Amino acid sequence: QKEVEQDPGPLSVPEGAIVSLNCTYSNSAFQYFMWYRQYSRKGPELLMYTYSSGNKEDGRFTAQVDKSSKYISLFIRDSQPSDSATYLCAMIRNNNDMRFGAGTRLTVKP
């Protein structure tokens, strides 16, 4: 079983839709949870990070963590074509090494 599970998609939505991206994990030692966005042939860029269970909002993006269920989500409201990218969830234990999900490829169609 992988430490971090993420549906690779692809996911295609119309412009303006609400997008829901999810990851599950198996190791309760993970403490920090991140979402990265990666455009084609580029390095990942940090979008959101959370430490505790609950929600964190930043503009059109909301990150949600449920440690009891070992489940994290990223919601994108009013999705735009420029949001088309691969979204990677990531999480860290307390030793600085990061574990990534496989990434979900998202396409937002105009």
Place this chain on the structure above:
Amino acid sequence: NAGVMQNPRHLVRRRGQEARLRCSPMKGHSHVYWYRQLPEEGLKFMVYLQKENIIDESGMPKERFSAEFPKEGPSILRIQQVVRGDSAAYFCASSPPGGASDTQYFGPGTRLTVL
């Protein structure tokens, strides 16, 4: 403030040759991480280094792969006697000393192709 720099961006090697990938962290960052990304797969952690020290190499293959981060100069990921299965994108990330675990900034990657 320049971001994380990686070079070369693209590297082509024949089987059996050596590949050297370089990573210059962001200014003021002393922690470097290397990841490998295969097509349709997520990033796989390889190694975590601080200046002159390997902190965690649990993701490094036991043979042919090595990494260093000298006191001066960039971090180097070295792959000896490359094989076709080494073809991948290799990403480097850096973080500041004592920074929170979320502050890893990624470079643009080096795409290695082994013929």
